[in-house]
Amino acid sequence: MSNKSLTAAELEVKLDESLDPVLSSRRTAAALAKALADIERAQQDFVLHWVDIIIKTNAEMAYQFAARAPEAFRLMPVPAIEEWVIHAMDVYDKQGLYPGCAALGQLRAFAVETAEAAHGIALEEIRHVLELFVQGLAGRPLKVEEAAETCTDTATLFLPARLHKFAERHDNFRLYKAMAAHLWAQTWYGTWRLAPGTSPLTETLSTYRDPEKALRLFHALETLRLNACIARELPGLYRDMQEVQRLSGEMHYPAAWKQAIQRLTSLEAGVSDSLALLPTLHEGEIPAPFCFQGILRPDRAQQAMQERLTREKELFREALGQLGGETAQAKPETETGTTPNPRQYAIEQLLDPDHPGQFIFRLLLDGQPVQPLADMRTLMDSIIQDLGQIPEDYLVAAGAGGYRQPADEKRPEDVWKGTYHEEGAFLYNEWDHRRNHYRKHWCVLRELDVHPDSDPFVARTLRKYHGVLPQLRKTFEALRGENKLLKKQINGDDVDFDALVEARADMQSGMELSERLFTKLHKFERDIAVMFMVDMSGSTKGWINDAERESLVLLCEALEILGDRYAIYGFSGMTRKRCELYRIKRFDEPYNEVVRQRIAGITPQDYTRMGATIRHLTKLLNDVEARTKLLITLSDGKPDDYDGYRGEYGIEDTRMSLIEAKRAGIHPFCITIDEAARDYLPHMYGAVNWTLVDEVRKLPLKVSDIYRRLTL
Amino acid sequence: MSASKNPASARAAESGEYLIKHEPYYEPVGEEVAVFEAAFRQQLPVLLKGPTGCGKTRFMQHMAWRLKRPLITVSCHDDLTATDLVGRYLITANETVWVDGPMARAVRTNAILYLDEIVEARKDTTVVIHPLADDRRVLPIEKTGELLTAGPEFCLAISYNPGYQSVLKDLKQSTRQRFVAVEFNYPSAALEKKIVRRETGVDEAMAERLVKFAAMTRNLKGSGLDEGASTRLLVHAGKLMSAGIDPRTACRTAIAEALTDDPEMIAAVNELSASLF
Numbered sequence: 001m002s003n004k005s006l007t008a009a010e011l012e013v014k015l016d017e018s019l020d021p022v023l024s025s026r027r028t029a030a031a032l033a034k035a036l037a038d039i040e041r042a043q044q045d046f047v048l049h050w051v052d053i054i055i056k057t058n059a060e061m062a063y064q065f066a067a068r069a070p071e072a073f074r075l076m077p078v079p080a081i082e083e084w085v086i087h088a089m090d091v092y093d094k095q096g097l098y099p100g101c102a103a104l105g106q107l108r109a110f111a112v113e114t115a116e117a118a119h120g121i122a123l124e125e126i127r128h129v130l131e132l133f134v135q136g137l138a139g140r141p142l143k144v145e146e147a148a149e150t151c152t153d154t155a156t157l158f159l160p161a162r163l164h165k166f167a168e169r170h171d172n173f174r175l176y177k178a179m180a181a182h183l184w185a186q187t188w189y190g191t192w193r194l195a196p197g198t199s200p201l202t203e204t205l206s207t208y209r210d211p212e213k214a215l216r217l218f219h220a221l222e223t224l225r226l227n228a229c230i231a232r233e234l235p236g237l238y239r240d241m242q243e244v245q246r247l248s249g250e251m252h253y254p255a256a257w258k259q260a261i262q263r264l265t266s267l268e269a270g271v272s273d274s275l276a277l278l279p280t281l282h283e284g285e286i287p288a289p290f291c292f293q294g295i296l297r298p299d300r301a302q303q304a305m306q307e308r309l310t311r312e313k314e315l316f317r318e319a320l321g322q323l324g325g326e327t328a329q330a331k332p333e334t335e336t337g338t339t340p341n342p343r344q345y346a347i348e349q350l351l352d353p354d355h356p357g358q359f360i361f362r363l364l365l366d367g368q369p370v371q372p373l374a375d376m377r378t379l380m381d382s383i384i385q386d387l388g389q390i391p392e393d394y395l396v397a398a399g400a401g402g403y404r405q406p407a408d409e410k411r412p413e414d415v416w417k418g419t420y421h422e423e424g425a426f427l428y429n430e431w432d433h434r435r436n437h438y439r440k441h442w443c444v445l446r447e448l449d450v451h452p453d454s455d456p457f458v459a460r461t462l463r464k465y466h467g468v469l470p471q472l473r474k475t476f477e478a479l480r481g482e483n484k485l486l487k488k489q490i491n492g493d494d495v496d497f498d499a500l501v502e503a504r505a506d507m508q509s510g511m512e513l514s515e516r517l518f519t520k521l522h523k524f525e526r527d528i529a530v531m532f533m534v535d536m537s538g539s540t541k542g543w544i545n546d547a548e549r550e551s552l553v554l555l556c557e558a559l560e561i562l563g564d565r566y567a568i569y570g571f572s573g574m575t576r577k578r579c580e581l582y583r584i585k586r587f588d589e590p591y592n593e594v595v596r597q598r599i600a601g602i603t604p605q606d607y608t609r610m611g612a613t614i615r616h617l618t619k620l621l622n623d624v625e626a627r628t629k630l631l632i633t634l635s636d637g638k639p640d641d642y643d644g645y646r647g648e649y650g651i652e653d654t655r656m657s658l659i660e661a662k663r664a665g666i667h668p669f670c671i672t673i674d675e676a677a678r679d680y681l682p683h684m685y686g687a688v689n690w691t692l693v694d695e696v697r698k699l700p701l702k703v704s705d706i707y708r709r710l711t712l
Numbered sequence: 713m714s715a716s717k718n719p720a721s722a723r724a725a726e727s728g729e730y731l732i733k734h735e736p737y738y739e740p741v742g743e744e745v746a747v748f749e750a751a752f753r754q755q756l757p758v759l760l761k762g763p764t765g766c767g768k769t770r771f772m773q774h775m776a777w778r779l780k781r782p783l784i785t786v787s788c789h790d791d792l793t794a795t796d797l798v799g800r801y802l803i804t805a806n807e808t809v810w811v812d813g814p815m816a817r818a819v820r821t822n823a824i825l826y827l828d829e830i831v832e833a834r835k836d837t838t839v840v841i842h843p844l845a846d847d848r849r850v851l852p853i854e855k856t857g858e859l860l861t862a863g864p865e866f867c868l869a870i871s872y873n874p875g876y877q878s879v880l881k882d883l884k885q886s887t888r889q890r891f892v893a894v895e896f897n898y899p900s901a902a903l904e905k906k907i908v909r910r911e912t913g914v915d916e917a918m919a920e921r922l923v924k925f926a927a928m929t930r931n932l933k934g935s936g937l938d939e940g941a942s943t944r945l946l947v948h949a950g951k952l953m954s955a956g957i958d959p960r961t962a963c964r965t966a967i968a969e970a971l972t973d974d975p976e977m978i979a980a981v982n983e984l985s986a987s988l989f
Contacts, residue, residue: 135931137984236960
């Protein structure tokens with residue numbers, strides 16, 4: 001390849017070919033080619049390379065990219081351009097073509113941001129740290145999410161996606177921290193707390209001539225109060241917040257605020273003080289906001305709180321019912337025929353000896369303190385955080401009768417019904433090798449149960465193989481290993497008399513006395529957890545499915561002898577929004593009739609998107625404690641899914657997911673019946689971590705044998 | 713336990729080296745002192761439950777001092793065999809010599825035997841404590857054919873951390889149902905502050921912040937931390953501060969890094985300590 005730039009004519013030919021679908025008589029490749037002819041050859045190659053990549057996703061995006069590429073080279077270095085493209089592709093993935101094109105269009109803004117990124121900081125980098133930070137501070141766990149407005153709805157802290165206000169990265173992080181802390185303080189120090197008998201904030205504010213101004217004033221007053229709370233309890237944090245504020249300008253308060261400041265910074269100040277000060281200061285000037293305070297969104301906060309309060313009230317009353325039920329069992333009923341008195345619950349408020357001005361809440365049942373159930377403490381704390389107390393009407397146990405399923409309980413099967421609802425499902429990234437980047441939260445995976453089939457498949461299989469079963473059992477029994485008595489050890493439980501006699505003889509003949517005179521019992525411990533991942537795609541229909549199920553039956557027989565912990569999951573799905581994992585046997589489940597029926601009930605489903613499956617099973621394996629962890633795939637072909645998850649893309653994503661598994665200390669292995677497997681399996685699993693069973697009917701016996709050799 | 717050290721430590725037991733001469737500082741949280749004393753008098757074995765670093769071992773030292781009994785502590789590990797506990801034959805030039813393990817030694821010297829983190833030991837070793845832990849109070853030594861009977865002042869105590877959520881590290885019912893169980897938890901904030909002050913010499917304000925910091929890390933239990941900072945870690949941090957280390961550095965090295973290896977968690981915990989100091 002020469003280093004000379006391609007001419008406009010040469011470029012036009014190339015672009016015409018690849019961008020054909022989106023070109024027309026009015027929109028030709030000629031204009032693109034002309035602009036691109038002026039840049040260097042390496043840059044041209046870069047553009048053509050990316051056009052080819054993007055076109056696989058969307059041709060219009062590729063065109064838009066090509067059209068803006070020359071300007072991009074003027075504005076940014078190459079790595080930043082790549083980032084710009086990947087960002088736009090992410091937007092396209094998530095939101096579709098128009099936002100995707102718009103993202104490409106915001107080239108200038110992106111360039112400015114990238115320049116700022118050197119010292120700026122993205123929320124994504126520190127989101128988890130901030131979440132842990134506010135959870136550590138106190139109160140219920142809060143989520144952190146990115147949003148255009150810095151505010152909170154009392155359940156989530158909304159923060160900007162990026163900060164580059166300050167020249168130092170460190171300061172930008174401090175600003176994030178100050179924002180999160182301020183929003184946390186709103187939820188913890190009672191900005192949103194609803195004292196009994198008070199009207200919601202929105203109503204109070206609407207009585208003012210200018211409710212919007214009243215809200216800003218309220219926020220300014222609350223910020224003063226919250227800052228004082230933070231200063232008292234978290235001096236280090238307060239220092240950081242002051243420092244951040246100093247960097248963006250000193251605060252000035254009108255003289256009229258002097259008294260207000262005094263009142264709000266006192267120890268007893270509460271949200272009622274801020275509300276009380278509203279009328280007096282409403283006409284005056286409001287000081288500029290602190291750089292970290294964002295805005296107040298009372299509407300959102302009230303809504304989130306209302307939902308939570310309703311839910312928690314129900315849960316709390318149910319928990320009381322359970323608690324009452326448990327303690328009632330201990331008491332025999334005195335009179336039959338009469339309904340027993342309803343149990344009397346009460347809340348006792350005691351001054352906290354450790355924290356002056358704060359209270360400890362104790363639950364009383366019929367006048368006696370009771371220990372709340374495990375989750376009840378958290379529930380109580382959350383209610384108290386919202387209301388400052390536990391109101392009377394909470395203290396009525398939910399009606400007698402069994403546990404009632406909460407109305408909003410979601411079943412994984414239902415989730416798909418509301419298209420694109422991803423609640424209750426697991427989200428996994430997917431590797432896009434063309435972009436050399438993960439697509440974030442790309443796959444939606446759900447765990448489902450295999451429908452048990454009462455067909456006596458297992459019994460039939462055992463009959464079919466009854467000739468070889470004893471042999472199979474025997475080989476596995478041999479593998480089970482036994483405790484060995486090790487002789488001639490330096491130290492151990494007992495004296496090794498053979499060694500001692502030898503040593504005495506040696507000594508008599510003038511040699512040195514050996515130190516190895518003890519016996520030691522070596523305990524045989526097989527500490528293996530193995531996960532079987534079974535292909536349930538449509539292509540397994542017929543005898544492959546039968547062979548897989550028979551394999552599982554024999555395998556379970558063998559594993560029961562060995563005592564290894566094992567789990568079996570089947571995988572299938574269609575498109576990234578519906579990856580499905582079928583539970584056949586969990587780690588903590590015994591090999592019982594239900595599991596046998598589930599094995600019988602394995603039926604071919606749709607496609608095979610392996611990456612998300614492997615990522616999820618890796619997560620499950622991570623939760624198991626074992627010295628050796630294995631992930632064994634039973635497969636009949638390449639990864640393949642409806643929406644472009646095939647060929648290189650599928651293979652590369654699967655490969656990446658396996659690399660992630662290996663990083664987590666898991667050994668992947670694949671057993672396949674695809675004769676073309678040697679073309680791609682070594683690349684995915686590594687040269688030795690797979691095996692081909694060339695005859696499907698041999699599979700059942702082979703699988704057990706392969707497992708035996710694998711764990712020898 | 714290495715075999716060669718055994719004779720020396722056996723002599724140590726007889727010479728009273730296991731006696732605790734000065735009162736170990738211990739701040740009672742509830743009625744544990746009274747319960748332990750009663751169990752001791754009634755010859756009942758005791759099981760101490762509680763998270764790491766909440767004062768179980770210190771409590772044992774304190775009780776040994778209080779009851780004026782020698783204290784023999786065995787830290788259990790997964791290679792601890794029954795032989796290690798009971799005793800073994802060693803070989804000298806011309807003969808084999810029986811050497812008591814810590815368990816036999818404790819029975820012979822009427823000591824308090826404390827098996828720390830008993831679930832870490834091999835499953836079969838927990839069985840050798842059974843005859844000692846019920847009303848028989850005997851220790852059969854198979855290899856010598858001896859049957860040691862424990863005196864009235866022998867006491868067996870074991871500790872166990874129920875926080876491990878592993879089926880492998882659970883105490884068998886047959887074992888646990890032989891013991892009087894005393895539950896330990898982190899002390900209340902006021903008490904913990906007192907302990908930190910007394911153990912480290914930091915001032916009131918500093919001790920209060922340390923205790924607050926511990927509460928913050930305990931808020932994170934289950935969200936990435938297996939355990940919050942224990943009282944022991946607070947004492948470590950306090951000691952570093954008393955030696956002139958900057959509070960944030962002390963918290964980072966003595967607490968954050970000791971709790972976890974996850975960089976994000978360390979960052980969050982560091983931010984929490986920074987918000988207090």
